[in-house]
Amino acid sequence: MIATQFHVQGGLTKAExxxxxxxxxxxxxxxxTLLWFRLPSMASVVLRIFDAKGKEVNAKHGTFDPGxxxxxxxRTDLREPGLYTCRLETPFGTASRKLMMY
Structure with a gap:
């Protein structure tokens, strides 16, 4: 049900x-910053943010339209400047990206 393979194409991470x-x-x-994603159909989504040590520091939940x-x-959603990982979790699969806050 949740994809584990990722393909990097033109600045995006695409999950199966x-x-x-x-x-x-x-x-x-x-x-x-804006966290952009595309869905094949309406779905409940969780965007989880992890610090460089792998600890979850924030999560944003919502239901979003296709497209x-x-x-x-x-800045106030995070603890301090540094490298973070954003993980998008959907019923269609998951995808991750690195982001940097100064």
Whole structure:
């Protein structure tokens, strides 16, 4: 049910099942960044943010329409500047991206 294979194509990570996670913009960021993703149909989504040690520091939940969507991530959503991993979890699969906060 959850894909474990990822394909990197033109600035995005695509999981089996049609879900795509684009590189956040801007990256690196200071105050805020947009986490863009594409879904094949309406779905409940969780975007989990992990610090460099692998500890979950934030999660954003929502139901999104098919097509491109985004979630805003603010500086205050994270603990401190550094490297983070964003993991998109959907019924169609999962995808991950690195992001950097200054």
């Amino acid at each position: 099942g049609g879900v795509e996670l684009f590189q956040n913009s801007p990256n690196p960021f200071i105050e805020m 491109e969507n985004h979630v805003v991530l603010h």
